[in-house]
Amino acid sequence: MKAKITLKDIARELEVSISTVSKALKNSEEISRDTKDKVQAFAKLYNYKPNNIAISLKNKRTKNIGVVIPDIVHHFFTTVIRGIEKYANARGYNVIVCLSEESFDKEVINMEMLANGSIDGFIMSLSSETQEKSDYNHLKEVTEQGIPVVLFDRITNEVDCDKVIIDDELGAYQATNKFIDQGKRKIALITTDDYLSVSKARTKGYRKALEESNLGIDESMILKMPSMEMDELAIKTFLNEKEPDAVLCVNEIFAVYSMRLVQEKGLKIPEDIAFIGFTDGVLSKYANPSLTVVAQHGEKMGEVSAKMLIDKVESEAEEETYQTKILEPTLVIRDSIAH
Amino acid sequence: MKAKITLKDIARELEVSISTVSKALKNSEEISRDTKDKVQAFAKLYNYKPNNIAISLKNKRTKNIGVVIPDIVHHFFTTVIRGIEKYANARGYNVIVCLSEESFDKEVINMEMLANGSIDGFIMSLSSETQEKSDYNHLKEVTEQGIPVVLFDRITNEVDCDKVIIDDELGAYQATNKFIDQGKRKIALITTDDYLSVSKARTKGYRKALEESNLGIDESMILKMPSMEMDELAIKTFLNEKEPDAVLCVNEIFAVYSMRLVQEKGLKIPEDIAFIGFTDGVLSKYANPSLTVVAQHGEKMGEVSAKMLIDKVESEAEEETYQTKILEPTLVIRDSIAH
DNA sequence: TATTAACACGAAACCGTTTTCGTTATATTT
DNA sequence: AAATATAACGAAAACGGTTTCGTGTTAATA
Structure with a gap:
């Protein structure tokens, strides 16, 4: 040795x-x-x-960036990490990944651990518990210490920092309009509670499209799940009772599961009932029929976030100006809708 | 501030x-x-x-562990990371994730970057290029420097270090036997080239089961893809020509895609043709029909790897004894086979 | 020949800790 | 009263680098 x-x-x-x-x-x-x-x-x-550590101590720069996300076993976050990692690596940075597992406490602990010199900045997406509690003191403390933060996807307006999101409202709006254009009349939405910033935005887009059409909004056509967890029974009951001819789902799992349910009932997709989901993961691509989705471009989001963070880290100027980048979603047309 | x-x-x-x-x-x-x-x-x-950095410099311990994997947009690796992260975090360690993207050079560069003081040890799974080249000097150098390494899933015997794998051979053997027991006669295998250690082991298990039965091996029933990438045409041609009544696939994507192909031809699953895949991801669960798989227990694998690594990092003794943990796979029965 | 400039290098501070080994009072013992 | 023990603290080295500021030597200049 x-x-x-x-x-x-x-x-x-x-x-x-x-x-x-x-x-x-x-x-x-x-x-x-x-x-x-x-x-x-x-x-x-x-x-x-x-020795990297010695250099870090001297320079007060670690060349590490901390990424705190709710979950990693989730296609969207996984693509974001890949985008961050690729970009960061190209600029000589390493990525420390911490999982909050949707828990406020874990999010806080992870941030505190990393904030004591381990990283030069944070890229994060809020845990659902944090969004539910609306407690952002851990974020504020970190920014007050002068550590740059970039929030992506699940963000909050209560913290002054750079942000990257996709236009979830627009995505849902476009998807809903697609249904309307194709002559669908009973358009349902399967979503989660509004405290999740993305679900809220998507619901808004759905409502906007319906309001602008002559269809109007039927509140009972909206199923709000308490969390991102699948509740198979709730979905089954909802679909049986409401008999929609089109369903917009805020993720791909809700959509794929719903598709199977209606297929078992003998309905034809997309003739009898059409589906659009969010997140362009493997599931959407290999589902039967393949699922039309609003693609979130996670990798791009990761890249953009990493660029914003590293630029800030390396800029000497102590500007107090923050920007919010809004990425355009795109509709990936597959066999779950007519085309 | x-x-x-x-x-x-x-x-x-x-x-x-x-x-x-x-x-x-x-x-x-x-x-x-x-x-x-x-x-x-x-x-x-x-x-x-x-300040963590100052303490690291003093103690020559960073409390960081480096994880180098080929890809993160892959359910199996993602679950492994989760297992590593959970366990490591509980013991006060952070996880630095680096992606080799199946490239030998990136694997080497990443390791060199981290080996200069940034981490206390490595957990890694080899890139396909590395396994193809059989060049493990970067691993040897690191171990010679006294940095502990744990290899998981895609391993090599040419490096002296701890290893964690699942019994891929056993998994394939059990799956194949399942087919045989259910009276299937034309059992195909869709795999990748043998340089990938896991594919090799799975092929071995498949062969063993067939040899022990009275069916024997028909080499033409084995489709070897050059890489993990989907080659839709190759699969289509293979299935059309060989008309198997059971197919074992080394991952879930091959399996799910194959299922769709045969369904389009009007075949019934599992009556006419049954499927078993590897990796228990979302795809298997939500496929239609749901896919029976050999579960690899990625999270468990991550935990075990992290435990082995941290135990070694924290043990003062400079033992030169390495162990290989072999985890048992389990067959998760779903609707793609009779039951 | 005295002065200055250029060259090549070393001493030491610094980054933020930990830790060993004094050192100074005060208290206790004989 | 002298010797010793103890309590409470500080100086300094160490971790492995970077960087500023000398300093001694030689060469060029006045």
């Missing part, structure tokens, strides 16, 4: 000072060609690599 | 030395009750938290 070599080791071996070694390795003008050659050759031979 | 407070700040304010502050905060016996109270109160008031 050969341990890592340090500047001190090189200095001792070559009988020069540590500062000389450091400068020589940085090709400083101060050091003679001879000495530089000697030091660099030695360093290469013994595969010297500076 | 109130910046973080340091020991030095407290010392200056209270007119004591830094050492006294440090000891007081650790409730050292050396320090008088009075001083301790004063220091602790002050620290609490200003919300003092020690």
Whole structure:
């Protein structure tokens, strides 16, 4: 086992000072060609690599970014991470992932852990519990310490920081209009409680489209689930009672499960009943029939978030200006609607 | 913006030395009750938290573990990460995730970046390119430096380190036997090239079951895809030509896609043709019909890997003994086979 | 020849902790 | 009263780098 070599080791071996070694390795003008050659050759031979921790301590920059998300076993978040990771890596940053598991306490603990020097900034999406409680003190504390934060997807207006979202309202609006254009009359919405910022926006878009049409809104055609968890019975009862001819779902699981239910009843998709979901994951692509979805472009979102964060981290200026980037959703047409 | 407070700040304010502050905060016996109270109160008031980086430098322990995996937009890896994250977090560790994207070079670069002090150990699953090249020098270098490594799922025997796998051979063997017991005669296998350790093991289990039966092996019933990527045409041609009455697939996407193909041809699942896949993801659960799979227990795998790694990191002893944990797969019975 | 500039390098501070090893009072023992 | 023990604290080294500011030597200039 050969341990890592340090500047001190090189200095001792070559009988020069540590500062000389450091400068020589940085090709400083101060050091003679001879000495530089000697030091660099030695360093290469013994595969010297500076210790990241020591550099972090000195520079007060870790080149790490903290990502705090509710869940990782979820296609959307997973694509966002990929986007963050790719972009961050290209700029020399590493990504520390922490899961809040939809818990407020875990979110707080994770942030506190990372905020003590481990990272240069946060990229996060709020846990449902946090959105439910509307308690954002942990975020405020962090920003007050001067640590940049970028919020994505599940955001709040109560914290001053950069934000990245997709236009969920527009996505739902377009999807609903698609149904209307295709002559659907009984358009249902399966969503979750409004405290989730995304569900709220999507419901708004759905309402807007219906209001603008001559159909109007039938409140009973909206099923609000208490959480993101599947409640199979609730969906079954709802579909049986309401008999919609089109269903917009705020995620793909609700949609795919619903599709199976109506197929078992002998209904034809999309003739008798059409479906559109949110999140363009594997499920939508390989469902039978394949599911039309409002794509959220998670990877793009991750990239944009990472860029915003790193730009802020590396900008010397202490601007107090924050921006909110709104990405356009796109409708990915598949076999669950007519086309 | 109130910046973080340091020991030095407290010392200056209270007119004591830094050492006294440090000891007081650790409730050292050396320090008088009075001083301790004063220091602790002050620290609490200003919300003092020690700087992780400084502690890491001092202790030569970062409390970070590096996870290097080929892909994150993949249900199995995602569950493994969750398992790692949960366990590691409970023991006070953070998880740095790096994606190799199946590329040898990225795997090497990521490891080198992290190996310079950023992490206490690695948990990783090899990229397909690495397994194809059989070049493990980057792993050997890291272990030689005394950094513990745990390999999971996609492993190699050429590196001395701890390993965690599921018994892929057994899983495939049991699945194939299930088909045989149910009277299936033309049992196909859709897999990938053998350089992927898992595919190799699964193929072995499939062969073993067939050899032990009176069916024997028909090499033409094995479709080897060059990579994990879907080749829709290859699968279509294969199924049309071979007309199997049972298909074992090394992942769920191959299986779900195949199911759709045969359904379009009017075949009944599972009566005419039955399917079993690997990886118990959302796709399997919500497919129509739902897919019977060999569950890989990714989360458990993550937990076990994290435990092995952290135990090694925290053990003072420099044992050179490595173990390989083999987890049992389980067959999750769903509607794609008779039951 | 005295002065100055350029060169090549080292000492030391610093980042924020921890920890060992003094050191100074005061209290206790003989 | 002298010796010793104890309590309470501080100085300084260490972790592994970077960087500022000397400093000594030689070469160029006046």
